[in-house]
Amino acid sequence: MSEPIKKELETKIELQHLIKVYGKNPYIGLNLFREGKTRDEILELTNQVVSIADISLKINQGELFVIMGLSGSGKSTLVRCINRLIKPTSGHIYIDGEDVAHVDEKRMRQLRLSKISMVFQQFGLFPHKTVRDNVEYGLKVRGIKPPLRRQKAEETLALVGLEKWGDYLPSSLSGGMQQRVGLARALATDAEILLMDEPFSALDPLIRREMQDELLRLQKELHKTILFISHDIHEAFKIGDRIAVMKDGNIVQLGTPKEIISQPANDYIRAFLQDIYDSKAILG
Ligand SMILES: Nc1ncnc2c1ncn2[C@@H]1O[C@H](COP(=O)(O)OP(=O)(O)OP(=O)(O)O)[C@@H](O)[C@H]1O
């Protein structure tokens, strides 16, 4: 029997020794960090917060990669460094081989317009624009002409099941529907990378589950590279191809759900997993 040909995974995003220190003089914090001082010591000594403490990882083309961690672990900082809403203090962020940690703001704007889209927790819709205009907005700022813009918006609204809602204002839609609009807006741009910072956290549990299914369905069709932030282990395990668990600006474990369940790295991960076992026990 011939060996199945293993498809080479292509790296889409690569972080190398990424460090982010918040504070008035981050380089003082950075130097102390490099000298081996802990996050707590640096905070006490200098009031600087080491939010990302030297992270390296690779995300593959077409992967749905989840970053999971408790509040304050550094998830939003990490994702915002990738589209440079936050400037990293040190390290490299390669997107298709281009180090976006070190490109100028003009180039970064281009990348935000072409390659990277973001979906926010609180939907981030314009309240006075119709659903259709909200979806069209990202295309408008990219300079796409009205007829094409309209067509693309209609197509994308249909993709997320909102084809009948184009004329409405966001306020007449439920939370779940509003987040579908947020998703449609990001998808309409044809960006290859979607950054999603706890996009479903504000939704009721049932709607949330529906949106997770919706995202998985869309991803099967679209094969985007998705970096999805969550603080919910159930969500992470349900949707993630791979998961990185963060704590205090570090990655505690990185792997597929299967790998993490079968070989938890330490007690911190085991405590997270207990949550899954507990809910399974309730279900019997
Ligand atoms: N602008 C800032 N100035 C100083 N410290 C900050 C700033 N933004 C975040 N931090 C600190 O950096 C750390 C990581 O914050 P971050 O918002 O990235 O966490 P998070 O994992 O996204 O949390 P959450 O789940 O609550 O959204 C926290 O200790 C936070 O207090």
Ligand SMILES: [Mg+2]
């Ligand atoms: Mg956050």
